[in-house]
Amino acid sequence: MTTGRALWRRVPRWAVDAGLIAVAALDVWINLFGEATTFMWACAALGCAALLLRRRFPLAAVLLTLPMTLFMDVAVAPIAALYTLAVRTRNRPLLVGCALLNAAGGTLAWPLSDTLSGDQTWTLIQFVYALATAFAPVLCGQLVQARHDVARQLVEVEEAREHERALHAQSVLARERAQLAREMHDVVSHQVSLIAVQAGALQVAAKEPDARDAARTIRTLSVNTLDELRHMVTLLRASGGKETELTPQPTLAELQQLIANSGIETTLTGQLPPDISTTAQRTVYRTVQEALTNVRKHAPGARAEVRLWHDAHHFGVTVTNTAPTRPSVALPSARHGLIGLRERAELLDGTLTAESTQQGGYAIELRAPIRPA
Known part of the structure; x- marks a missing residue:
């Protein structure tokens, strides 16, 4: 089914419209063959040509297909116009009104005196059947519109979930950074500070020059390492905590x-x-x-x-x-x-x-x- 839908989407719109107009013209020719006047052919041509407007002006296409329903039992052009209008509008009263007009056009006979003088019960039955026929493309179009809405909402839900997952990942990373900063401050920095203090004491107490130089080197490296640790703790807290915000922030x-x-x-x-x-x-x-x-x-x-x-x-x-x-x-x-x-x-x-x-x-x-x- 997915492959069929993909192939259908590859068909150019002009080809779809041309094929639809050809089918509508065939429908008209079958109904009018041998008994049509010039005016009837003109209304039929107008209704078929109106299908070219159905994508940009669906309401106009529906109205232009109504005259042809007075003279013939055509179905393709009016149904196609109603379907397109139902897909592209959310105005339910407008859809009901167009369906009623289409059913009335399919029920009334031309001239109108023939309809009024005929069997009223049979006319009512014809109207009910015509109304059901008119509402069928309207309901199908609304179902397609609902399907598009659901598909769009699913995409939006997935985007929202991706956003929430990203925020959760950032929150977890921030907590880990804050915990790491605490550990470095409470444990590592404390130990390095003790090393620096002990190296300083050894430097003062040592008798031999080589021992004093080694103690001085250890103390210097310890102090430099402590400065680096403090800088790293500051950066980790800035990105993972609420107290400081020293990392690049938006302005x-x-x-x-x-x-x-x-x-x-x-x-x-x-x-x-x-x-x-x-x-x-x-x-x-x-x-x-x-x-x-x-x-x-x-x-x-x-x-x-x-x-x-x-x-x-x-x-x-x-x-x-x-x-x-x-x-x-x-x-x-x-x-x-x-x-x-x-x-x-x-x-x-x-x-x-x-x-x-x-x-x-x-x-x-x-x-x-x-x-x-």
Whole structure:
């Protein structure tokens, strides 16, 4: 089945459209052969040609196929147009209305006086059958649309899982680094310090010059090793703990790259004071990062706006997104991201607000007092 689907996707769209129009024309020719007027042929030609518009203007294609249903029992062109409209729109009332129009066109006879003067019960039965025929492509199109949504959601879930796995791996690595830093500080550094002290005592107490030189060398190497160990402990704690952050951390210079790599249609406006601290820059960066991550997880298809701002006493960033254009998957969340952002804001004596907008989107705003770097 996978191979068949792959082969079908390789067929050019123009070839599919040409084949569909050919089948629709054959359907018209069978129904109109020997008893058609020029006007009927014109309506039939219009309906078949409308299939060329079904991908870009599906509603127009449906409306242009309606006149031909008044004169003939054609099925290919109206069904193809209804199916395409059902695949490409989420407006259920519109689909119901188009199906009703198609059923009415297939039931009414031209001229209309023939329909009104005929057996009304039989006309009603014909309408029910025509309505069922019209709803069949609509339901099939909605099923295909639902399948596409599920496939897209599965991809988004897998991306979210990959992101969670990466975060978990980073967390495990950070804990291991912090534990290693503690071990190096409490055990290795302590032992090297004792070696340096004992070498210094030996250097003072030794009588022979060679012994004093050896003790001096041991003490010097011990002191240098201790300095290296302290530097390594500092770096390990910076990458694995919460007390220090001496490893390279993102700042406002990387904000544009973060937005470009987010996969979300995002606009960046405004600017911040040039003299804010690196901690404040890092907090702004993390706020934007978490907000865009939430948009990607909970509002697929939405657009976002990142607005940097400041006044005489405060600075901040506001990240706003529109309503999602596609159904989102209900992913488990403990809201630790927002909790962490609020903690970062409190460290700056600021506040963080997160709330829904009237347009169905979401807004996150960081506000903090200006402090020189």
